[in-house]
Amino acid sequence: MKVVLISATANSLAPIEEAFRRYAPDVEYVHLLDSDLLFHLERAGEITASIRSRFVDLVRLAEQSGADLIQLTCSAFNGMVPYLQQLTEVRIFRSDQAVLDRALEYGRIGLVSTVSATPVALSGYLKEKRPDVQVISEVEDGAIHLLSEGRKQEHDEKVIRLIRKIESRVDVIVLSQYSIEHVRQLVQSEVPILGAASATAQHVRECLEETERQRLTRT
Known part of the structure; x- marks a missing residue:
């Protein structure tokens, strides 16, 4: 298939x-x-x-x-x-369907993104599934393009900073795009970090x- x-x-x-x-x-x-x-x-x-x-x-x-x-x-x-x-x-x-369905098992959900349109799309899905869910977003808009420019380390550092900004306020972190999933291996956090891919x-x-x-x- x-x-x-x-x-x-x-x-x-x-x-x-x-x-x-x-x-x-x-x-x-x-x-x-x-x-x-x-x-x-x-x-x-x-x-x-x-x-x-x-x-x-x-x-x-x-x-x-x-x-x-x-x-x-x-x-x-x-x-x-x-x-x-x-x-x-x-x-x-x-x-994001699979990763968001997993995230809904938690209370406060943190979304980390490098494209401004992403958290809007994800939050809508989460609210539709569970209207009372608390969603907190951190975005570094445009950082995704650093990858295609060969500036991967700079990109990864920006994503890690987003994780650090949000981790104390949520019960789970969703790395919202496939392009940032690899950062999960670069950071330790007290809350679970879920990758979409x-x-x-x-x-x-x-x-x-x-x-x-x-x-x-x-x-």
Whole structure:
């Protein structure tokens, strides 16, 4: 069975590939990347008709490739999933769905992000699932681009500072983007730190295994 990963930045590719190697090595996956989408969102400040149209094209390509599941990898666009799901029978998952469902087991949830649109999308999901949840966000907007500029250490230091600013006020920390998951290995904290890519790979494996079990039961 096949999962198609739809990405809006190349910075998401390596983290999700590493997560699949570690947690779902038998899952077949392919990438669909439109690396201008994140820049487009930053320029526009909102999801535009053009962005929606390009995502529709990506979903159609995923269908044509024989996808059993479509997985977004860029958290800033997760709010589009309900719209996109209406266009296809292939299940589409948010990049943050698995990690946020885990985070909801805690009281106060801290979100660490390097793209300003990310905490808005994540907070909406959390509030929909549990209206009384307390969400605290720390953002270093634009720091994600340091990775593609070869300034990884500077990027990581900024993310670590965000973690330090938020850890005393929350019960769990969510590293909201795949591009910052690696920082989890660089910092010790008294509160759990959850990575989105790892949770996604495990969730995809479980979903595909369940789909295969259902298929075998019907035959």
